[in-house]
Amino acid sequence: MDVNAQVRDPREHINEEPRNDLGDLMNGFFGMTAFMTVVFFGMVIIKFISE
Template identity: 65%
Template sequence: MDANVRISDPREHVNEEPRNDLFDLIAGVVGMGGLMTVIFFGMVIFKFLTE
């Protein structure tokens, strides 16, 4: 008795997209640091304008 079973090897990673994880990490850290810097200086300017 043969069953029509299709077995895929989970090591194939057929849906995985090639990405550069280190570049993604660096871009995220730099981007978040830049955003926090802009917010920080914006709040400092806001503080001096409201005194």
């Protein structure tokens, strides 16, 4: 049985860029928190203006 398979070691990480996973997580968390805070206060201001 002749199998023509291209096998690579997954530990090579040929196309992987060095990334800071914790930094990405913290940026996303605080960015989303800041965005939701702005939306919240914007809605509160709109509520008080419309009354």
